[in-house]
Amino acid sequence: MYQADSVSRLFAAARSPSVHCHAWRVRLSEGADAARMARLLDEASRAWWGESARLWVESVPADGDSPAARRRLDAELHRPMSGKGPCLRAVLLEYADGPADLVLVAHRERCDSVSLRSVAQVLTGRASYDRFRPEEAGPDAGMIVRRGEAGRPGSVEWAAGDAAAGDRTGVVTVRTRAAAQATAKVAVALGLVVGRYEDQRDPLLGALAVLPDRPAGALGAFDAGMLLALDLSGQKTVGELVAESDRTLCGEGGQCDGPRQDLAEPGGRVLAGLVVNELDHFTGEGETYLPCQAAPFPLTIALRRAAGGLMLDVHHRLEVVDEHTARRFAHHVARVYEQLIDPADDLVPDDVDLLDEPERRWTVELGRSSRSLEQRPERIEEVLAARVAERPEAVALTCEDRSLTYAELDERAERMAGALRGMGVRAGERVGLCLERSLDLVVTMLAVLKAGAVYVPMDPAYPADRLAFMAQDAGLMVVVAGGSFPDGDQLSIVTPEELVAKGGDAGTAASDGQAGGSPGQDEAAYVIYTSGSTGRPKGVLVPHRNVVALLSATEDDFGLGPGDTWTNFHSSAFDFSVWEIWGALLTGARLVMVPYWVSRSPEEFHELLVREQVTVLNQTPSAFAQLMDADRRRGERLAVRLVVFGGEPLDARPLRDWFDRYPENRCRVVNMYGITETTVHVTAQTVTRREAMAGSRSVGGPLPGWHVYVLDERGRPVPCGVPGEIYVGGAGVALEYLGRPELTEQRFLPDPFGGGRMYRSGDRGRLRHDGRLEHLGRLDTQVKVRGFRVELDEIRRVLLEDASVTAAAVLPRAGDLEGARIDAYVVLADGDTAAVRRRAAKVLPEHMLPATITALPALPLTANGKLDVRALPEPAPAPPASVRAPSGDVMETLTAIWESVLGVPVGADDNFFELGGNSLLAMRLAAAIRERGLPAPPMRELYLHPTVSGLARVLGHE
Structure with missing residues (x-):
């Protein structure tokens, strides 16, 4: 737990002064003597702060209890002040039927909550101003210290904020069944919910403590701003977390040296907090205290007592969190709070369940398609x-x-x-x-x-x-x-x-x-091998009925039929080809086989698409990026009416250019998520220009007959918007891993929600409230490289099988058009990395070969003995195979092109593929050669002559 030195530190990153302003309202049922109140305010402010203050008086032509009066009062309560102007603003609203409201607004850097209350007492005649004296402000008074994203996280992925909302704040209220207020338990409940929503084990919470415990007669800036860091790892019980929170919030030995040093880091944002408003005990008849004009955190909980239970008012910044999400969030905080009222001694954070039974059933149903699947008992x-x-x-x-x-x-x-x-x-x-x-x-x-x-x-x-x-x-x-x-x-x-x-x-x-x-149809049709963490690939047995079900689930929606022409672009060892081959033939379409060398050249592939009038195109996003580039340079338009993406995550933003050439009413674009173990595809999302503009990560809802669950580590459904592990059930679940009974048992599990079996994907995702799934990456060491599923552990094990390698680490790195890149680090007993790469190439397919292999004297380790990824150096380029410098203008041009594509120095006889090149980079190389005015060589020539000097000879320039 950590306590901040000043509330201004905690809220400094908020843009609007309304976050820092608070207000006090006193209803004067008999009206007020405005002139007398103005004199009192002027005299008191001169005595306290050495400056004059003015009372603003406004006649409101409406009764005091009317909606018009309420709107006028709300407007005044929420009108902010600057921290550099007067200490406070005093307004007297006089209503047509006699009553009046005194409204005091102040910036916290000038006047805290107890001071504001004291001013109200003086102006209403309940106390004399000479009872109070100004208190010297501490060294932090008025100090603005920016703490990275604290107080302003920008946006959250699980909520639909409105960028045009500015600082407008909404409020949703939920009643708990607990009668007593336990502030520390509310704080822990809030932290547990934030931790689940954000997938964090150490969420940071903010707290604004409005405390009446003050030196007698003091006026100053004493409201406390606090930071709480909750440890949800399971090392502490919930009871221990509550006790720590109570000490911090209530000051019982909870002081410490100050906030953590890493709060200035971007990851140290404060997304949620609570207002501990002890002044509730001291507000009199007709008095109201507004702790903050605007929510100091995107999600701010204020506690309020009411008959029958504790009320949680969740103030949410509309710019960040929409009302629907805020209401769901409030419900989860209340549910968790009720579980903490009388917890078991051994209750740990992971034991707490956010969902009640009705929401659990609703969430499970949300992951099922609303359309039914017509089962066809055929092979x-x-x-x-x-x-x-x-x-x-x-x-x-x-x-x-x-x-x-x-x-x-x-x-x-x-x-x-x-x-x-x-x-x-x-x-x-x-x-x-x-x-x-x-x-x-x-x-x-x-x-x-x-x-x-x-x-x-x-x-x-x-x-x-x-x-x-x-x-x-x-x-x-x-x-x-x-x-x-x-x-x-x-x-x-x-x-x-x-x-x-x-x-x-x-x-x-x-x-x-x-x-x-x-x-029968339940028997296996094919076995496709995927990368395996054991160091060897593993075979997945898929039955006939799954493939037939896949076509039944998509045929009508996609309008598949005899009038279509498909391509088989992908390797038969990649399960995307199952969809390409049988998707075409089982619907009576024509299937065009794409020769390997044509698939490596975007220009030649584009010519094939035009020549064959292909209407259904299936691509990984990496390959499609190259095709779009070729299409921009060609005059001929494609006949494609349907583009299906699969194999790897899609960044939809670059598709805006595609929609310029092929409008949505002419060509439908569909992003599909799937796994080999669940028969190619699971979900489908039609991508429009709107999704492309927003950079949507949605992969859509499940296909008819398929269903998806997003579960936590205990196998429980998580709320909408909350990340968890994706499980897939229904018609596409494969039979087993061939000859791997233990692995089959670990990954193919009984479906507790719908019967049958479900597959534990190892993918991270979340369900949206509209039933669409968002894919958030992998939970383990698996990555997607050009659509192929790659286990980094398999590559590492292959490297360690080399007698010259004593230690190895394999890491993915984000790429651009070529997708993810794999870099390896090795500790060598003897030899060099070039030899290690050659030996690895005898076992690993091209897409699994590391782009770089860097030799180190030892792998850096953390204090816990784990690989210290941050301490690894930048990957070293492969050593040049020759010191012979390129000669001639063409050689120099080719060398410059190679270096720009590969990002490493290149010698005349260096091998393109040993320098980290791959098939997609080869496409980029050919495009760059053409852009420089040289004739682009056929792709097969680059594979046959993978050096600058060799390629120059092919082009006839050496």
Whole structure:
């Protein structure tokens, strides 16, 4: 607990003087002698402060109890004063029916609450002014000390403030069932609620203590401003927190050396506080004390006694907190306060529940879609068979200059399915697919499903060690690969062409499959591997029914159908491709396969979109940023009617330029949140120009059949607007982690609110009162890099497996268009970081390779022995591979471009990718080369010649 030296210190950051002003009102039922009161005021002010004060008299043409009189009184009570003018303002309001109101307003730096009360007593004849004497102000009187954001936090993420509200303040009142006032318990209740809302373990509270305990006859600035820092970590019981708060607020040994030094830091803001108004005991008949004209904190609680219980008046600055949120906040403070009236001895902060049962039920329902899901008891290949029957001659797949109709796709897949059965593949077995984006990839996927098996997609760009691990972990007996694949015990590797050749008669293959019976929709359709904290990727088994449900949930809303053309832009090892491939084919659309090198070049991809007249486009925000840049430079407009974002958080603000070219009534933009373990997508938010202007973080409400919960560490729903962990239940929850029963048990949990199972995502989020979800990042060491889910612990473990590395740390760093960047720090026994990177590249895919690896003599640690992230130096650039300087104008231009894109010095023979480059940075590099007037090389040339000198030779300038 901490106590401030002066109230002016506590409220200094507030802009308006009304925050620092208070007022006293006395109702004079028989009226007043205005002339006599004016003389008394003048004489007293000269004696006290050596200056004259004037009494302002105003006739109000309304009765004293009328609404007009009330409005006039409120206006006068809330009219502020400057701390540098007169000590106070005195106004006498005379009403038409005889009564009058004496209103005294003062700035706290000139006159405190007891002084204000004393002036009122003198002017109303209840005391003589010579009974009082001025008190010398302390050294802090009138001092304004700015404390970072104390008193003015600007905005909070869980409330809808009105930037145009200025200093206007609203008030909501809630009655508690507790009859007695316990100020310290109200303070702890307030701190607990602020801590939950702000996701803080040590929230700071402010308190304005208006205390009548004063030296006899003294006049001065003595109201106390205090700061309370509550420790909600669980190290202290609630009873101990109440006792500490009581000592601080009531002065029983609660003095200390002063506020914490870090209060000047931006994080040390004071969002909420309370007014401890002991003058309530001393106000007489017809007297009212207004402690603050405006709320000194964005949320300020004033305590008030009333018949039947304690009233909590929550004053809220409308600029920061809207009325709806303030009312909910007040309700939670009152509920927590009631739990603290007679707490158990061992009650700790986390035991306290903010929600009562009605609000808990309402919150649970808020995370469910209002639309119902039509369950279709079909497998993926069965739904596709219906599309084949409807339009057999329609084009299903296109890749460069080749196409397949739905009938050809079905016939070719049947042949391959027969070949798989002939190789011994049985229902439920897993078949690996290591193929580039091509016609063969989709045909083989369908063939595996027709054989009743489960496909396991693997990216051909993955290192051999990773491919070998996945094959072994999945228990693969057959892998369909387009190129080389690591050998394994009893592993058959076959090409798509060989499968077609082995397929024989399609009719025979189909009948053979029926003989063994067809698995149901609850069986797995595919296994997608995600990054794993154990140091190796983990497989997620997703059943047919989930994919079919995903299309059922979105088909009507998105208007998906045969008239659409989709692209398969993403790797089959990335679950976004599940949506792209089956979203197109199960709705009868045409799917355009995007060759790898085209996907790496925004210009070539844009040409493909124009040429193929693509209408449904699915992108990660990182990739779309590059496409928007290409689109701005091209004259041809796209035919896209629907853009779906997924894979990583979306910053909607850059989309304003997109809406200029593609208005909302022409192209719908949808931001979708999802997880591999919950079948690609969970929620959907249509993004309009309004969301883009506001920088909205909303990912929308749940899809029909899906539901989301935001829970605390005890598994309890948290209030709307309060952050917690996102859990997902309903139609999209996957079956399990392959071969990881303990991990499955930890993450796939019984759903206590709706039956079935729910998935614990590890994502942080909050529900808004309209049912939309806001995604706030990860709770653990997992990050999203270009849409891929990456466990930093997996990268760290790979680095530690290197014999030359004795310690390692891996950190994400925010990027710009290329998204998050990964930096690593290592302690080396021998060797250099270049060798460490080369060895890591044999295990980690390109998107998981650290952009930088910095060698340190030792990792810095905190006093508790944890990694001291703040003490880590800036990442070191990779050492130059050559000291040979670039030569020639083109070489110098290319070097300058590389250095601007990579942000590190570049030598003529330095490898682009070893300097931290990646595929998205390669796109930026190509765009920068073109902007400098040089011919942009095809993307594959950069991969084949990843040095300045090599690229210059490709361009014919060396």
